[in-house]
Amino acid sequence: METPMTDPLEPWPDTVDWRSVSSKLITLKHLHLSAWAVMFAVVALTVWISASGRIALIIAVTAAALLSVRAVLVVRSVRAWGYAERADDLLVRHGLLVRRLSIVPYARMQFVDVTAGPLERGLGLATVKLHTAAAASDAQIPGLEGPEATRLRDRLAALGEARTEGL
Amino acid sequence: MTASVVQPRSRLHPLTPVLKGAKFLAVWIAAISWQGFSSAGPVASLVMVVAALVLSLVGALVSWLATGYEVAGRELRVYEGLLFRRTRSIPLERVQAIDVVRPLLARLAGLSELRLEVVGGKEAEGRLAYLSAAEAAHLRERLLALASTTREPHRDLRRERHHDIHGDIHSEIHRKTASPDGRQPLDGAASTGAGGLGGTPDVAATSVRTRAPAVASVVERPIHVVANREVLISQLLTPAALLFPFLATGSLLQWYISADANGWSLVTSGSLLTTIVGIVAMPVRRVVDEWRWRIGTDPAGLRLRHGLLETRSQTVPPRRIQAVSILRPLFWRPMGWRRTKIDVAGYGAEPNVNTGLLLPVADERTTRLIGGWALTGALTGTFPESTGPEPTDVSSTDRGSADRETADHGSAGFDLDVDRLPLVPPPRRARWLAPLARSILGFGYTDEFVTSRDGLLSRRVVVVPLSRIQSVRVVQGPLQRRLGLASLHVDTAGGLHAVGEHRDAREAYAHAATLADLSRAARRAA
Numbered sequence: 001m002e003t004p005m006t007d008p009l010e011p012w013p014d015t016v017d018w019r020s021v022s023s024k025l026i027t028l029k030h031l032h033l034s035a036w037a038v039m040f041a042v043v044a045l046t047v048w049i050s051a052s053g054r055i056a057l058i059i060a061v062t063a064a065a066l067l068s069v070r071a072v073l074v075v076r077s078v079r080a081w082g083y084a085e086r087a088d089d090l091l092v093r094h095g096l097l098v099r100r101l102s103i104v105p106y107a108r109m110q111f112v113d114v115t116a117g118p119l120e121r122g123l124g125l126a127t128v129k130l131h132t133a134a135a136a137s138d139a140q141i142p143g144l145e146g147p148e149a150t151r152l153r154d155r156l157a158a159l160g161e162a163r164t165e166g167l
Numbered sequence: 168m169t170a171s172v173v174q175p176r177s178r179l180h181p182l183t184p185v186l187k188g189a190k191f192l193a194v195w196i197a198a199i200s201w202q203g204f205s206s207a208g209p210v211a212s213l214v215m216v217v218a219a220l221v222l223s224l225v226g227a228l229v230s231w232l233a234t235g236y237e238v239a240g241r242e243l244r245v246y247e248g249l250l251f252r253r254t255r256s257i258p259l260e261r262v263q264a265i266d267v268v269r270p271l272l273a274r275l276a277g278l279s280e281l282r283l284e285v286v287g288g289k290e291a292e293g294r295l296a297y298l299s300a301a302e303a304a305h306l307r308e309r310l311l312a313l314a315s316t317t318r319e320p321h322r323d324l325r326r327e328r329h330h331d332i333h334g335d336i337h338s339e340i341h342r343k344t345a346s347p348d349g350r351q352p353l354d355g356a357a358s359t360g361a362g363g364l365g366g367t368p369d370v371a372a373t374s375v376r377t378r379a380p381a382v383a384s385v386v387e388r389p390i391h392v393v394a395n396r397e398v399l400i401s402q403l404l405t406p407a408a409l410l411f412p413f414l415a416t417g418s419l420l421q422w423y424i425s426a427d428a429n430g431w432s433l434v435t436s437g438s439l440l441t442t443i444v445g446i447v448a449m450p451v452r453r454v455v456d457e458w459r460w461r462i463g464t465d466p467a468g469l470r471l472r473h474g475l476l477e478t479r480s481q482t483v484p485p486r487r488i489q490a491v492s493i494l495r496p497l498f499w500r501p502m503g504w505r506r507t508k509i510d511v512a513g514y515g516a517e518p519n520v521n522t523g524l525l526l527p528v529a530d531e532r533t534t535r536l537i538g539g540w541a542l543t544g545a546l547t548g549t550f551p552e553s554t555g556p557e558p559t560d561v562s563s564t565d566r567g568s569a570d571r572e573t574a575d576h577g578s579a580g581f582d583l584d585v586d587r588l589p590l591v592p593p594p595r596r597a598r599w600l601a602p603l604a605r606s607i608l609g610f611g612y613t614d615e616f617v618t619s620r621d622g623l624l625s626r627r628v629v630v631v632p633l634s635r636i637q638s639v640r641v642v643q644g645p646l647q648r649r650l651g652l653a654s655l656h657v658d659t660a661g662g663l664h665a666v667g668e669h670r671d672a673r674e675a676y677a678h679a680a681t682l683a684d685l686s687r688a689a690r691r692a693a
Contacts, residue, residue, distance in 0.1 A: 011676050012559070054200075088687055096387065098643065098644050099648070099653075100640060101677055102638055103640070103680075104638040107636050108638060109258070111285060112255070113253060116252050118250050130635045134636050136638075136658045136664070137642045137658055157240075
């Protein structure tokens with residue numbers, strides 16, 4: 001595990017085989033942002049009709065600026081989400097502003113959740129979350145393609161059983 | 168995965184939507200409320216009730232159609248949700264107890280609910296509501312059979328709880344008061360196979376409330392008694408108690424002034440009383456709870472007895488200890504007192520991991536010995552046999568009792584000397600982020616435990632045995648990134664975590680990798 005410089009965006013690049021999540025997650029997040037954009041547009045419209053046009057313009061411009069910045073950042077943030085299955089534990093890294101890395105041993109796994117909302121399912125994605133006895137364990141991987149999510153879930157469950165080392 | 172499918176995907180019982188719909192209906196009616204009914208008139212009210220009923224039934228029906236369960240291989244899979252789908256896979260090895268719960272309505276319909284409790288988890292992570300009674304029992308047997316191949320025959324893993332219409336749990340209470348000194352394990356909960364808590368399938372950490380002072384069993388060996396005087400003084404030295412005179416005077420003055428101006432009023436008097444009581448409630452409650460604190464040891468583990476009005480007796484088997492922490496509050500510094508806490512994983516109706524007190528107040532030497540005692544138990548699985556200090560009482564707080572020192576050392580127990588823990592401070596550049604706390608922060612590990620220190624005014628040291636680590640995380644915020652720092656979190660099942668704040672980033676990642684390896688080795692060895 002010795003590397004001269006550890007880049008938090010990809011820790012241990014030499015020894016760990018990082019996999020990224022599907023880029024369809026970017027599409028999903030952009031869809032969420034468009035929903036926000038629609039909402040802001042409606043708000044601006046109502047303000048324009050009922051009150052002054054200037055405030056509506058300010059709202060519209062601010063919203064547009066924030067949302068577009070967010071849309072650009074989303075691309076990078078999704079690319080920064082990675083996971084790796086090692087022999088005994090699962091590594092998950094994510095986050096751009098606050099960079100996080102979790103190392104969760106398979107033996108500590110209590111159960112695995114696979115969740116998918118309607119938009120996610122439409123795009124064929126799912127989120128896999130590994131739970132341990134600690135509430136702060138943060139092993140959540142969104143944007144996994146369907147077969148990959150099932151494979152990961154099955155593998156985690158099987159490994160969890162195999163390495164039962166108790167609490 | 169081509170796992171053997173023991174139970175193909177099945178639906179819950181068809182009457183489930185009716186029962187769940189009935190529950191929704193009650194909620195709806197409560198929401199509309201009698202006032203709504205009276206203002207809307209009889210016909211409109213009837214329409215509203217019928218509409219609510221239909222909506223609830225449809226909602227529950229849709230939810231029922233989308234819910235299913237399946238036993239594939241050695242895991243239970245529960246499918247839920249139509250719009251937001253969720254599949255929960257619970258490996259049966261991790262299942263600690265399976266409850267059969269029968270709320271009133273379900274019992275009338277001949278149905279029951281299955282609740283799976285997972286090792287170290289919250290109340291019920293896997294819920295199957297409702298199955299027919301026979302099916303529930305059958306499924307429970309099969310799940311338990313799959314979960315463990317070596318089940319002790321006398322241990323009855325069945326646990327039935329009967330809820331009345333208000334959801335109170337009755338039969339639990341009867342079981343709990345069965346044994347006055349709390350040595351009987353909570354029936355119904357046991358570690359199933361190798362996945363159990365701490366590996367030892369015997370006595371769980373129990374807690375029994377009795378009216379009379381708990382009678383110590385003959386086998387129990389007393390280790391330490393905390394002087395009541397110390398408990399009292401220590402709670403007088405808390406912020407709440409120290410501020411109490413000022414706040415009370417202030418409230419009194421305010422009340423007097425307002426009463427003078429507006430006339431005596433019940434409201435102002437009531438609020439005055441509430442304020443005063445509220446301020447002083449916490450220290451008083453602690454004194455009452457920590458009165459006559461006695462620590463003893465018996466074959467099952469550590470025994471803690473305490474309580475003034477309601478005496479409590481707790482058994483702590485060594486392997487259930489998840490972490491130990493020593494707190495040195497600011498106001499106790501002149502007395503040199505410390506407060507020791509432990510995280511204990513429990514069973515059953517108790518919340519699964521309790522952060523409890525080991526020593527409410529003790530001087531440094533006692534804390535070192537008793538804390539070390541508990542830590543040795545957590546690390547090795549048994550408390551040191553012949554090594555504890557003599558039963559101590561008030562006189563042990565004398566600092567000049569040098570002859571006692573020699574009697575206590577030469578033991579196999581660990582001496583939890585905070586000064587000699589391998590705590591490494593953060594690098595100098597951390598002073599930009601934590602200028603005052605930098606000299607206090609510390610983090611380090613041996614091949615047996617991890618330790619960290621924090622707290623500016625009240626120092627806190629946490630020690631976590633490596634075998635109890637749940638997960639390791641490295642978190643780096645934007646400012647930390649600029650300075651090349653990162654924080655290392657060691658998560659445990661419970662409230663006491665070891666955190667290494669503002670470490671050198673490179674080191675933090677290296678430590679994380681090392682801790683992952685060390686904790687794996689420790690788990691295997693344990």
